Amino acid sequence: MKPAEDFSSTASWYRSFATHGVGGYSPIYEGLSFGVADDPDVVALIAQLPRPKQQPNLILACARLLGAPLGPYGPWREWLVANWDSVRAEALVRSTQTNEPRRCAVLLPALALIDGPIALLEVGASGGLCLFPDRYSYDWVSGAGEHTRLDPVDGRSALLLECATTGNPPLPAAMPEIVWRAGLDLNPIDLTDPDAANWLETLVWPEQVDRLARIRSAMEIVRAERPRIVRGDATAGLAALAAEAPTDATLVIQNSAAIVYLTPENRADFIELVTGMDARWISNEGPGIVPSALAGVGEAVPQEKDEFLLALDGHPLAWVGPHGQRLDWLAPAS
Ligand SMILES: C[S@@+](CC[C@H](N)C(=O)[O-])C[C@H]1O[C@@H](n2cnc3c(N)ncnc32)[C@H](O)[C@@H]1O
Incomplete structure (x- = not known):
């Protein structure tokens, strides 16, 4: 283990x-x-x-x-x-609200498995940098050195997110169509507030200058989009916000490095709630946070110290780097 x-x-x-x-x-x-x-x-x-x-x-x-x-x-x-x-x-x-746009490099392949158009609701959205996967450019690089590039529909983004892959993930050839999006957070970060933006920057570890540059670039992109992030609890606030999503789009609930902050009891309630909704569910959390995803991995648990487990509807898809730097796709269950 x-x-x-x-x-x-x-x-x-x-x-x-x-x-x-x-x-x-x-x-x-x-x-x-x-x-x-x-x-x-x-x-x-x-x-x-x-x-x-x-x-x-x-x-x-x-x-x-x-x-x-x-x-x-x-x-x-x-x-x-x-x-x-x-x-x-x-x-x-204060609380740690580290918002890491590079996580979109692992979230997007999961999102692309879902038929659109998509209504994206992120629980624990912080400043909303992971609510805009379709506004960034991507370069996924396989172990064999093959590059898969993807750009927003209107051309190359100012922010390029690089991600190393193994296991031949089904990388998207086109951006998913996201027609509605909203975040839910106990403490939404307003990127137009200099103190709040400075706090997000301070949460980047000291030597990680590339990461800081990515976050600054993503903040500039997302600030212009004026994301809607509603103040509320993951479980108590979810149904009301989800009810605002357009009914002719597929509702996708996403949580990334977020439900780890819930108590075990609240997390179990959240998982029960989200799995009972008429929605798809993408989860990107530490191993064991979504028990069904970890159970679905079986024996193939890597020994790396810091992996997250990416899951769709509670089933494991990939081990991923905690800041979106790696995507190690799991073989589909036979
Ligand atoms: C580490 S940040 C992750 C941000 C973003 N999802 C990402 O992956 O970059 C976790 C966020 O979850 C929020 N959070 C923690 N507990 C929550 C709860 N019970 N309900 C809603 N949001 C919560 C925090 O306020 C914080 O903004």
């Missing part, structure tokens, strides 16, 4: 985040997270926060937002202890 992340204590959460979350992506955050995990005094400070607010990515981003020096643990720790009251206050009002 895949190694599970360990959230059992604050220290183990930070150690696990260093290994499974930022390991291999952000040496700075990796060092800081290991530093916290091995520092009982700082762990004790963070452990005063409500459990969800102890999240490593949240504390690291709040400290960064407020000016913590990014680098070795010593100076960062000194800054954190001196500025703890401000970091604590910031963490209490």
Whole structure:
């Protein structure tokens, strides 16, 4: 089985985040997270926060937002202890809402399996960057080095999303027709608000300059579209928003790195609700978040530490990189 992340204590959460979350992506955050995990005094400070607010990515981003020096643990720790009251206050009002447009490179092949026209409803939409898969250009590159390109109907996008593929995925030759779209989020991000946009940028890990450039480019594209993102809970708000979708389009409910934030009970309610609706359902979450998808994979679980499982209507389609960088298509079940 895949190694599970360990959230059992604050220290183990930070150690696990260093290994499974930022390991291999952000040496700075990796060092800081290991530093916290091995520092009982700082762990004790963070452990005063409500459990969800102890999240490593949240504390690291709040400290960064407020000016913590990014680098070795010593100076960062000194800054954190001196500025703890401000970091604590910031963490209490913020949440990690990382919006990653590159996830569209794995979501779009799933969307293209569905007959259109499509009404796309994203649960946990953040700023809406994954609500506009048809506004970006794509370059899927197979293990053999073959490129599959796709552009919006009106030509090449300012943002090109690259994605490495294995397993011969059915990549779309044309953009799906999306005739209606809306997001649902506990805390919608308004991309025209400079503070909100800055927070989305701050959530990108320090060394990921390409990722930051992609997010900035996607924000510019989506800002112009003025996405409709309704404030509401994934389960409580879904039916009302879904009822607004045009009835002559196929309603697609999409969640990506979102229902992981629900309690297990709320997540089970959400899954029951969405599977009972007259809609198709695309899910892109960590393994085990949608139990039927993980069960459908059987034994073929990869050992990579950070994969997401892409699923359509609760059935697994592919293991994917958490930021849309890889699409490893699963062989169709026989
Ligand atoms: C990490 S972001 C993912 C954004 C986007 N789906 C993506 O893949 O880039 C998760 C989003 O889920 C939202 N969220 C968390 N719990 C929620 C809930 N119970 N109902 C609705 N949205 C929720 C958060 O506010 C946040 O904007």
